[in-house]
Amino acid sequence: STEAMRALPVTVSSSAKVALEQARKLREQELASGEGGSGGIKPGTQCKNNGCSNVYEDEKSLQQKCRFHPGAPVFHEGYKYWSCCKKKKTTEFSEFLSFAGCTEGTCVFQDDPTKKKKALCRYDFFQQGGNVTLSIYAKKVDPDNCSFLLSPNRLTLSILFDMVNNFSLDVELFGRVDPEACKVAILAPKVEITLKKADGTSWSELGNLLSSEVEGDED
Ligand SMILES: [Zn+2]
Ligand SMILES: [Zn+2]
Structure with missing residues (x-):
């Protein structure tokens, strides 16, 4: 059964705001200094x-056809596959690498410095009194590009940190919570989510991760 999700109220500490502002300025300087340019x-x-597997030789290389997988590599229960081609799985790494691309486009020979990428982030939780506190160790978090949704038994969140890294988590909570009494605080060293338990259950874990794909860093 699915229950309605609500957006949690979010507060941002002044030191977290300063850290984000500094990171933004640094980023602008980097981009202005030509690191994202097209030459070279x-x-x-x-x-x-x-x-x-195309290789850059000269400017004509930018015109060649590119066949690629827009999805992410997934390594799950011994199988290797691309998230865009879920029907084609193998246990052999070399065979996985040889799976022909499913999408046609143009080759990319440089990293786009503004492109967001999926990232992993360390997190843990503790319980005290009637609360469970979840700490996610993300810095330079951009509150305008985050979402925190909660129902009595599920937490779904997405956090943009370090300007380009995106961390997401979807978890069926170990016990039930009272969403109206829960909140998010973005602090300089971490994001802290306070969950108010709906009953006196002791949580041995945060809950079941609902995202079935274990997607690695796209780097
Ligand atoms: Zn594909
Ligand atoms: Zn290509």
């Missing part, structure tokens, strides 16, 4: 799209 691709550079 070294011959021999491999296309960064997953599943494409």
Whole structure:
């Protein structure tokens, strides 16, 4: 059964605001200094799209056809596959790498410095009194690009941190909570989520992770 999710109230500490502002300025300077420019691709550079083995030789290389996987690599229960091609699985890494791309596009030989990427983030929780406190150790968190949704038995969140990293978590909670009494605080060193238990259950774990895909860093 699914219960209605509500957005949690979020507060941002002044030190977290300062840290984000500093990171933004630094980022702007980096981008302005030409790190994101289009020149200077070294011959021999491999296309960064997953599943494409094209190599940059000269400017004409930018026109060649690229067949790639837009999804992420998934390693799950011994099987390896691309999240965009779930029907094609293998246990052999070399075979996985040889799966032909499912999508056509243009080759990418440089990283886009503004592109968001999926990232992992350390988190833990403790319980005290009637509360469970979940700490997610993300810094330079951008509150405008985060979402925190809660129902009495499920927490779904997405956090943009370090300007380009996106961490998401979808968990069926170990015990029931009272969403109206729960809240989020973005602090400089971490994001802290306070969950008010709906009963006196002691939680041995946070709950079941609902995202079935174990997606690695796309780097
Ligand atoms: Zn694919
Ligand atoms: Zn390519």
